[in-house]
Amino acid sequence: MAFPQTVRLVEVGPRDGLQNEPEPINTATKLELIERLGAAGLSYIEAASFVSPKWVPQMADHREVMQGIRRREGVTYSALTPNLKGLEAALECGVEEVAVFGAASEAFSQKNINCSVAESLDRFAPVLERAREANVRVRGYVSCVLGCPYEGEIAPAKVAEVAKALYDMGCYEVSLGDTIGTGTPLKAKRMIEAVARDIPMDKLAAHFHDTYGQALANLYAVLEEGVAVIDSSVAGLGGCPYAKGASGNVASEDVVYLLDGLGIESGIDLNALAATGTWITQAIGRPNRSKASVALAAK
Numbered sequence: 116m117a118f119p120q121t122v123r124l125v126e127v128g129p130r131d132g133l134q135n136e137p138e139p140i141n142t143a144t145k146l147e148l149i150e151r152l153g154a155a156g157l158s159y160i161e162a163a164s165f166v167s168p169k170w171v172p173q174m175a176d177h178r179e180v181m182q183g184i185r186r187r188e189g190v191t192y193s194a195l196t197p198n199l200k201g202l203e204a205a206l207e208c209g210v211e212e213v214a215v216f217g218a219a220s221e222a223f224s225q226k227n228i229n230c231s232v233a234e235s236l237d238r239f240a241p242v243l244e245r246a247r248e249a250n251v252r253v254r255g256y257v258s259c260v261l262g263c264p265y266e267g268e269i270a271p272a273k274v275a276e277v278a279k280a281l282y283d284m285g286c287y288e289v290s291l292g293d294t295i296g297t298g299t300p301l302k303a304k305r306m307i308e309a310v311a312r313d314i315p316m317d318k319l320a321a322h323f324h325d326t327y328g329q330a331l332a333n334l335y336a337v338l339e340e341g342v343a344v345i346d347s348s349v350a351g352l353g354g355c356p357y358a359k360g361a362s363g364n365v366a367s368e369d370v371v372y373l374l375d376g377l378g379i380e381s382g383i384d385l386n387a388l389a390a391t392g393t394w395i396t397q398a399i400g401r402p403n404r405s406k407a408s409v410a411l412a413a414k
């Protein structure tokens with residue numbers, strides 16, 4: 116299969132990137148981040164998470180964030196909604212798209228959302244139904260697609276099974292999460308091949324963390340398979356609170372640099388994105404994990 120001609124980036128920095136930060140980040144900083152990302156050309160920004168503030172305190176201001184966004188035309192601002200309670204709150208804030216998140220690992224599902232994989236699918240069904248009524252699209256996530264912090268290896272067939280369940284339920288796109296970044300290119304390719312037997316390639320997204328420095332290589336492998344949606348986080352921010360040791364997502368700037376080099380259109384202004392990465396890492400006192408951003412700043 117050839118590389119796609121265009122790739123859509125799903126910027127998860129404001130949500131996945133910030134959800135694990137130990138120090139409170141004020142809402143104004145989150146809103147400025149979202150604003151700058153939109154200005155850099157990101158057309159899809161995962162802005163907040165309507166989960167329990169006891170579980171993920173950093174996302175407790177989800178309402179203020181969703182309501183405070185200065186919406187740009189052509190940009191989708193989405194939020195995670197694990198259950199009906201989350202969805203109803205998100206709808207009150209005028210969300211136009213949401214995501215449910217399941218896992219290919221039983222142990223991770225229990226730790227992350229306090230239920231089994233089967234129970235999670237049962238919980239998601241009414242979320243999908245209510246979202247459909249409200250004319251809101253739903254994205255589905257599968258975590259631990261290339262390894263689990265509790266169970267270790269995860270069979271591609273298990274990933275395919277959960278991804279298919281989400282797709283059949285009505286998720287318009289399924290994002291495949293290498294939550295702890297243990298994947299390598301061959302594994303990533305085999306996993307995508309397994310999932311793509313049931314779901315069209317253009318309905319799949321790659322959501323790779325960079326814990327072992329493999330994320331770009333893994334993305335290259337799945338781009339070759341035809342994946343055309345990539346989740347990434349500005350400056351490589353992030354980590355999952357329920358996956359100890361998981362580092363950030365692949366850095367958006369590094370993905371854009373890779374895509375530019377491959378001649379694949381993303382519509383993103385690399386310099387503006389890199390400046391955003393420099394700004395947010397300074398604002399929250401974090402190292403910038405994007406090599407492209409650091410290199411551009413040093414020029």
Ligand SMILES: CC(C)(COP(=O)([O-])OP(=O)([O-])OC[C@H]1O[C@@H](n2cnc3c(N)ncnc32)[C@H](O)[C@@H]1OP(=O)([O-])[O-])[C@@H](O)C(=O)NCCC(=O)NCCSC(=O)C[C@@](C)(O)CC(=O)[O-]
Nearest residue numbers: 165166167170197200201216227228229256258292294355
């Ligand atoms: C899913 C629940 C809520 C179940 O949590 P639970 O305890 O089983 O739920 P419950 O229904 O028994 O409710 C318990 C309490 O939570 C409240 N509650 C219940 N639902 C909500 C809600 N939507 N918003 C706000 N509050 C909520 C509810 O009102 C109640 O409050 P209390 O009576 O104790 O005061 C919980 O486990 C949770 O919030 N988990 C957080 C999981 C999370 O956010 N993880 C990180 C995101 S996933 C990720 O990062 C991976 C991904 C997507 O990026 C892909 C990848 O890299 O793999």
